[in-house]
Amino acid sequence: MNIRHLLATTLLASGLLALTAGAARAETIRIAIGTQDTTINCATGGLLIRELNLLDKYLPHDGKYKDVKYDVQWKDFTSGAPITNEMVAGKLDFGSMADFPGSLNGTAFQKAGKKSVFITVLSGSIEGSGNGIVVPDDSPIRSVADLKGKTISVPFASAAHGMLLRAVKAQGWNPDTDVNIITQSPEVAGSALKAHKIDAHADFVPFAELFPFRGFARKIYDGAQTHAPTFHGTLVDADYAKRYPEVVVAYLRAVIEANQLFAQDPEKYSQLIQKVTGIDAEVNYLFHGPLGLQTRDLTWKPEYRQATVTAISTLKLLKKTDVDLDVNTFIDDRYIREAFKQSGLNYDAALKNYAKQPLVADDAQTGKRITDLRSVTQVWVDGEGKVRDYASAQEAFAAVNTLERGGKKVRVVYIQDHSSGLKLFANQAWYVKDAKGNLAGFLLKENADSYAKQVNGNVVDFAAAKTDATQAVAAR
Template sequence: MRLKTLFSALLLTVSSFATTANAAETVRVAIGTQDTTINTATGGLLVRELKLLEKYLPKDGKYKHVTYDIQWKNFTSGAPITNEQIAGKLDFGLMADFPGSLNGVAHEKAGRKSLFITVLSGSVKGSGNGIVVPAISQVQSIADLKGKTISVPFASTSHGLLLRAIKAQGWDPDKDVKIITQAPEVAGPALQSNQIEAHADFVPFAELFPWRGFARKIYDGSQADGPTFHGGLVDAAYAEKYPEIVVAFLQAALEADRLFAEEPEKYSELVAKITGVEAEVNYLFHGPLGLQTRDLTWKPEYRKAVGTSIETLKLLKKADQGIDVDSFVSDRFIKEAFKASGRDYDAALKNYDQLPLKAKDAVTGEEIKDPKRVAQIWVKDEPLVRHYASAENALKALKTIEAEGKTIRVLYAQDRNSGIKLLGNQAWFVRADTGEVSAFLLKEQAEAWAKEKGGKVLDFPGARSAVLASN
């Protein structure tokens, strides 16, 4: 009897040990990021650098004894992230609508499934993608590119933009232009040496190349009126096994989004430090009234963008068949993350506004009310950007700032038509007889405004001189 009791106790001990061993599971959380694609920052770079994922990963219930193996891998585009996911080396991936759709197709071909679980940043208008030309080019708009060679990263979201833009001109993409494939790291030097006549690209290169002085933006994605975004995907089997981890990842992204909104200058500098993409360009996207909106909700326009991407991929023969968008795009996890973070998903879903600017004019002290008239100046060695109610106020302020021996990092202006943020030294301006100054991306847009409302079309130096001469 005693022997039987000892044997039972031994079995209980072994069983208890096995249970503890099983509970002490190591769970991998492997995330593929694109650091230089700066509008993925709130799902990748910031989450990693601020260790936000560690903050939200579950630590109770079935995860009480879990050890997390967090792996971050950085890539320059979405395709290699998809390859790593298919190979079982990544669980999450951050990429744009086009490569994200290709991710879904590739998983199905491999007998697996991925889920598009969130948007991170995007534009229902299409801003973010764009077309640039060498700085010395005489080309002023896409209409001037007929018969010319245009490079683009093939099967990227900017490739889709280029095809839409060509279609809008009524051109045949196989006859009226020559499209070649070229990654941004190759296109930059090619633009500098005038080896290509134009280049279409995704975030942030249509702004980064002009900022660095060797290119000029002649087409913005908003002109094609086709929504675009970057977001996050997860392996469907992983999400089914670890739904709480997926929600935790999205809670971390929501916090990163909040932090960037509260201190855009600070985190623009952090992104610059990690990526080499200048803070002035990061702020162009992530600051108030930015070029894109950071939006983690599945707006109908973003769902439509996924469907359009899949159809375009079929046209490009990059996909043999489509996939069911309704089952591929999943809002289940992001809704749970919003709820867990105390935020209202439905209210965010209905909100289409740019990140608002709540500020007073740095000179007059007046409340800034019209977002399309706003201009901003970032002064070297100042932690915060100065805001102005109008472009003319900002242009006047330049003289005072420079007289104080300070250096201007950048001047921003909002496009009077579309409301997108512009680099001031790249913009065209119209100065009305009243002294009011309006900014525009394209010269032809400025000319149309001047013809309709009166005024003189000026480049940045001309606008600055005209405003100062009137004082």
């Protein structure tokens, strides 16, 4: 059954057709939405819609919805599990969360004799970026290979937990004996890292980047190294969706507009997220600005469907659920397809598009269009509404030194990992300086060491790279 057929037959199926002119018009429809504001992948499914009052623009007010009153309720959570609890209890209609807690949502509904459906992806990475592992900033640990026998904390049954298990397995280790994996929320883990009570922490968006940005941790592993897709999305109570399919589509049209607004002005909306959540705008931009760590992709790509299958099987392996869930019916793309259609967008074209949020920019130094995105370096200067773009790290670092000598404060510098294309905080990266003075950045020192051998270059840290860049530019 397609969405239009569903919309046309809902009243008949529910036995409400005879009430259209009467009681139905006096109905108050609750729209209770569970959000995760600090999980910034969910911003376009909650925070931005709420803060910009986007939902009201799309709610239906004709046909069976003529004279209907809407009771829109927003409730914020720090993780997916309590959202699921309230959805199963009938206190919430919509909820946004990642693939692992989303799968637990589906199994919890099924165990209660009910059903929920995953209606859209909000943001994700087909490679797995977004999850990551960090260590204390002064730790000698440089990679996962150094974690044998160490204590690693992670929020259990999260997407990051799945990533950690895959990373441990890739080392040929037994997760029960070769490492000590304990459960910790990101809030607790932050303090534990500062106090050196744990050796490492694995977590989901945005904490593997937030902790390093705030100066007390260093990322040693990105989920993209597992090549295992991960995403956040939105679920809805299936009975609610059958009763009010137009409301579900209206919500998704608001998601689409929030997504478009963020793409048009990522700096502005990164700062709005910071204002509401306290998550630094620089971290929000790292994920969702041009060339970001994740794509705000609303389509059900095969990789995200597979991620849901993997999540369910992993959760069963962890004994977090014993319920079999049919992904073919759990994921329902009819509503998002209809929302795309009503918004004048081509869902099938978007489904085929795997590109990151594009960067179309001119070099801040030369004014020439940037064509090689592998070397692009971005600088966000305090007090400036837009991030500056440079064609190379060398030019950008020299510009940063000039800005800082002139009394300007630089909020953040971003580079692209030379081997993977991942967007990185420049001060967290390793650099290879080749014979011509060109700089290539890397998340992992082992990758930098390998590349240095290829080009007969030297591996340096951020401070040295800045100094070398300034001297090289001055010598021209």
